[in-house]
Amino acid sequence: MDPLSRYDPLADDPAAFHAACERPLPSVVRVNGIKATPERVRRAFEAAGVEFEPVGWHEGLFRLGEGESPGNSWPFVHGWIYGQEEVSAVPALALDPQPGERVLDCCAAPGSKTTQLAARMEDRGLLVGNDNNLGRLSALRSNAERCGVSNLVVTRADARNFSLKPFSGERFDRTLVDVPCSCEGTVRKNPEAVESWSLDHVEGIAGVQRGILARSIEVTRPGGTVVYSTCTFAPEENEAVLQHALEEYDCRLVEFELPLESVPGITEWNGETFEDSMRRAKRIYPHHNDTGGFFCAKLEVAG
Amino acid sequence: MTDGNRGAQPERNDGSRFDRLPATPDDRTVEGRATRREVIEWWVERFGLDLETFEGYTFWEKGAGKIWAFADEIESPAAVEGLGMTFLRTRQEHWKPTTDAVQRFGREADRNVLVLEEAEARAFLRGADTDPAWDGDWGYLIAAHGIAGAVEPIGVGLYLYGELRSRMPKGRQREFDPRQE
Numbered sequence: 001m002d003p004l005s006r007y008d009p010l011a012d013d014p015a016a017f018h019a020a021c022e023r024p025l026p027s028v029v030r031v032n033g034i035k036a037t038p039e040r041v042r043r044a045f046e047a048a049g050v051e052f053e054p055v056g057w058h059e060g061l062f063r064l065g066e067g068e069s070p071g072n073s074w075p076f077v078h079g080w081i082y083g084q085e086e087v088s089a090v091p092a093l094a095l096d097p098q099p100g101e102r103v104l105d106c107c108a109a110p111g112s113k114t115t116q117l118a119a120r121m122e123d124r125g126l127l128v129g130n131d132n133n134l135g136r137l138s139a140l141r142s143n144a145e146r147c148g149v150s151n152l153v154v155t156r157a158d159a160r161n162f163s164l165k166p167f168s169g170e171r172f173d174r175t176l177v178d179v180p181c182s183c184e185g186t187v188r189k190n191p192e193a194v195e196s197w198s199l200d201h202v203e204g205i206a207g208v209q210r211g212i213l214a215r216s217i218e219v220t221r222p223g224g225t226v227v228y229s230t231c232t233f234a235p236e237e238n239e240a241v242l243q244h245a246l247e248e249y250d251c252r253l254v255e256f257e258l259p260l261e262s263v264p265g266i267t268e269w270n271g272e273t274f275e276d277s278m279r280r281a282k283r284i285y286p287h288h289n290d291t292g293g294f295f296c297a298k299l300e301v302a303g
Numbered sequence: 304m305t306d307g308n309r310g311a312q313p314e315r316n317d318g319s320r321f322d323r324l325p326a327t328p329d330d331r332t333v334e335g336r337a338t339r340r341e342v343i344e345w346w347v348e349r350f351g352l353d354l355e356t357f358e359g360y361t362f363w364e365k366g367a368g369k370i371w372a373f374a375d376e377i378e379s380p381a382a383v384e385g386l387g388m389t390f391l392r393t394r395q396e397h398w399k400p401t402t403d404a405v406q407r408f409g410r411e412a413d414r415n416v417l418v419l420e421e422a423e424a425r426a427f428l429r430g431a432d433t434d435p436a437w438d439g440d441w442g443y444l445i446a447a448h449g450i451a452g453a454v455e456p457i458g459v460g461l462y463l464y465g466e467l468r469s470r471m472p473k474g475r476q477r478e479f480d481p482r483q484e
Binding site: 034047074078079124140142153154155166 | 372373374377378381384385386387388403406450452453474475
């Protein structure tokens with residue numbers, strides 16, 4: 001049985017949901033605002049005969065034609081573009097970091113969202129990109145370098161035990177918590193994410209996610225913002241993780257706007273109920289905007 | 304304690320962590336370490352950048368002579384995996400800028416920028432040596448080309464004996480699809 005069928009009662013149109021999951025995703029690039037503008041990338045692509053079209057909800061995203069490989073072009077060499085699934089541009093929009101702030105990306109590698117955060121900060125202020133895996137950290141460093149990011153500190157730690165010691169013990173204004181997950185929402189790119197699905201895996205990784213979110217709330221200043229995101233549909237990894245944080249920590253879910261279609265977070269799953277404010281979280285299914293699947297919630301740490 | 308910081312500074316370069324550069328030679332406690340003023344002056348003089356370009360930056364050494372530029376401040380020494388971007392190679396006779404820094408700051412340069420024709424630019428990107436026309440200084444230059452209406456830096460070239468040697472790092476070298484030739 002298709003593991004994704006467990007979400008039929010949640011997806012507003014199950015047939016459209018399954019049909020979208022079967023379709024491959026186009027390659028998408030994000031314009032790196034530190035080094036280029038959408039207009040310059042457009043001109044360079046046109047001059048090189050690269051097939052592309054703009055993404056309606058975000059002016060800095062371009063969908064590439066079939067067979068185009070973004071890594072083999074001048075705009076890539078110059079660090080003007082970054083290959084990134086379009087829906088994964090959502091959490092940086094929700095976090096909305098400002099130039100000069102102190103911002104943590106606690107599960108940063110390989111860096112698509114980190115470099116996006118740096119660009120939104122205009123490469124000013126303190127951005128910390130943390131990950132626990134050396135190989136992935138090396139990818140993070142090289143992606144940040146190519147993008148010309150100069151406000152990034154790279155640290156290596158298990159995000160459940162992230163230390164403020166190198167940062168004078170001072171907490172962050174905003175923290176992005178884009179946790180490792182079962183990746184069901186990437187099925188259009190990686191069908192094996194669903195082929196190897198098991199409830200044990202989902203429940204195991206949910207324990208890690210609870211620990212990462214908890215530590216992230218602790219290292220964010222009172223009044224600061226935490227954005228929690230996954231690329232999975234599983235409520236065990238989404239609403240249930242947030243529910244745990246709401247019960248254990250002084251924080252609340254807040255409303256936020258997104259320029260693409262979504263449905264609210266859910267308040268009940270398999271007999272478990274969640275706070276009503278869970279409706280402020282957003283579920284993005286593949287058939288909504290013809291993207292991958294995604295989950296995103298915005299929290300405010302109590303002042 | 305007014306000399307608390309100085310007292311805490313290491314006396315020898317420790318390649319496993321980032322140490323902030325002293326502001327001037329008078330503040331130097333580690334032998335051979337470049338100063339903040341020297342690395343900024345090198346860039347400003349070599350490439351004609353505005354001094355203000357680096358105003359908010361702090362500069363750090365990790366590994367012998369490898370200088371990093373960071374857009375903010377943290378405590379020194381910093382035991383972290385990365386700090387800003389690699390900027391300049393010092394502790395050698397001829398200081399050498401990095402590809403990252405040339406791409407990030409080189410757009411504002413008004414001297415020692417060699418603008419290549421498209422075929423030469425592609426050869427440079429492949430890591431090949433070329434012999435473009437150039438009557439400026441020898442030494443490390445910014446290799447650039449025209450794209451989408453303006454000049455964009457590609458990387459660092461070493462100009463010697465009428466030849467431009469590409470210093471594009473292996474991992475950044477590319478050979479484009481011939482369709483685009």
